[in-house]
Amino acid sequence: MLTEKLQKLGLSSEDMKGKVVLITGAGQGIGKELALAMSRLGASVVIAEIKDYGAKVEAQIKSEGGSALFVRIDVSDDGSVKALADKAVKEFGKVDVVINNAAVEYTGSVLEQPVIAWERAYAVNTIGPLRLIKAFLPGMLQRKGGVLVNVLSAEGMPYLAPYAASKAALQSMTTSLVAELGENSGVSVFTFAPGMVDTPGANSHIPQVAPRLGMTFEQFTHMGVNPGYEGLMPAEDCAAGFAYAIVHAKEYHGQGADAFLPLMRAGLINAGGMHVPGETAPAKEKEKEKPSVAAAVAEAKMTPAGAVELSKGMQNVIEAINKETEELDLFKRTWVKNDFGRRNGMSIKDWQKTAADLIADLEELARTSDAAKAGAIKTKFPVIISRAVKLEKYIQSSAENAKNYFKDPVQRETALEALAQREKAVTDLVKALKELS
Incomplete structure (x- = not known):
């Protein structure tokens, strides 16, 4: 065998x-x-x-x-x-x-x-x-x-x-x-x-x-x-x-x-009926997100103020993952948190702090005319970008799992669309930070 x-x-x-x-x-x-x-x-x-x-x-x-x-x-x-x-x-x-x-x-x-x-x-x-x-x-x-x-x-x-x-x-x-x-x-x-x-x-x-x-x-x-x-x-x-x-x-x-x-x-196992890390339980319907200011910002020339909107979009992604995780029972919650930290190199809690700190830094960057201060803020971007790329891969992995997890085609399509939106939020932020660096 x-x-x-x-x-x-x-x-x-x-x-x-x-x-x-x-x-x-x-x-x-x-x-x-x-x-x-x-x-x-x-x-x-x-x-x-x-x-x-x-x-x-x-x-x-x-x-x-x-x-x-x-x-x-x-x-x-x-x-x-x-x-x-x-x-x-x-x-x-x-x-x-x-x-x-x-x-x-x-x-x-x-x-x-x-x-x-x-x-x-x-x-x-x-x-x-x-x-x-x-x-x-x-x-x-x-x-x-x-x-x-x-x-x-x-x-x-x-x-x-x-x-x-x-x-x-x-x-x-x-x-x-x-x-x-x-x-x-x-x-x-x-x-x-x-x-x-x-x-x-x-x-x-x-x-x-x-x-x-x-x-x-x-x-x-x-x-x-x-x-x-x-x-x-x-x-x-x-x-x-x-x-x-x-x-x-x-x-x-x-x-x-x-x-x-x-x-x-490889088709050796089927995840139907099991929890997929990073995903909500199948009984929960995901609402389609309405077009946001962040989506429009991503298409324009990047500014610190625009990056603030994109960073808020990523913050929403982290909060959604955290909410889904906290709704699980003790051992599932422990497992998913560990899986998230292992794949992302940092915990959900650390990502929450990172997202909040990034928003504060970008808001300061939008206000300041001090070149030294602006430069100090931008030195943080490469580390955040590398972490965001890992988060992006984590979401992509969750999407692969979801394809096998949901048997109902409507639930599968809804889940994949939501994950695609999460991935885009992170991708747009990575692009913005690279432009501002």
Whole structure:
């Protein structure tokens, strides 16, 4: 089944031929399925796993004619990571792809969790990936090629605070790394958010968390946070979508990836009846926006006053996304907020502040005759433009999801039109800021 899904995604045994892929936590769950997927796409696979059952994954890959090496490792230990690097390079000569997938989770409230649980979570989930980055990124930069992926989770999850907080820190570290590398290093760095996946870890922790939220296991797993699935996503499906992102890593550099969109595009899942990040529930009709002053402004020669109107249009887009998100239940809201932040490089709340600050700056720019003050305001525009471009891509992604999400053609057309209007509002503002810069 996994091979068939890879083929439907347009992937083949030539895609990773000659590449060496290292996956931490590859002994079970997503890591195991991803190791199998990478092997079937032609890669040699390093199975970095703290448990001995990583040897079974190595044996399975070799039985299929693939190339694999199991290395028992604790990513929280410097010596262990150094030994891993030495063995991988000795066996294969290099490592082209590093997937930081290993993680530990502890359940309980913030007050209940002992400090040692927090220390261990950060040691494995945050500092562990850092150790792998330090061990393998220099070689990638020297070769001007490579892929580095950090696996994330939803931020602020109740009763999983050490895990969620350590993953939020990993997101921040990834954002910093991407900014430092820029676009021309040859190394693609991105994050991957699996969703709620049927893994031993999930099946161990959900029964402990669900009752504390007043839910049964089935209620918890059927909240609809996985587009295209009523319950948990099979690890095999997640790995297939993950493999697609790795093969197309250059397209994901600096972005956040998940398995859902590739699987939907390939017709492997159908998102009907599920929440689409950035979109309202299908039962809600979207009203068509009337032509605004901003639309007319976009066609004229740009002035600071005109840009104020366009920035207000973008502010309306952010407020609409925020309103839709806040109407969701706790876990859907957490998921969507995390997805937004991952894809946009900043939270909805931060975007709200950015939009308000931009309006104030543009209003000041329209009033001032002080060249120095005007210049200081304009120095902020490049950063805002780069963030707005990410928002534009997020809206485009929501439109792709909506095509599969809405079965009713009227609802689909209404949703796509609303998203097109949102995209135009952001595009017009980007154009305006570029003209004023």
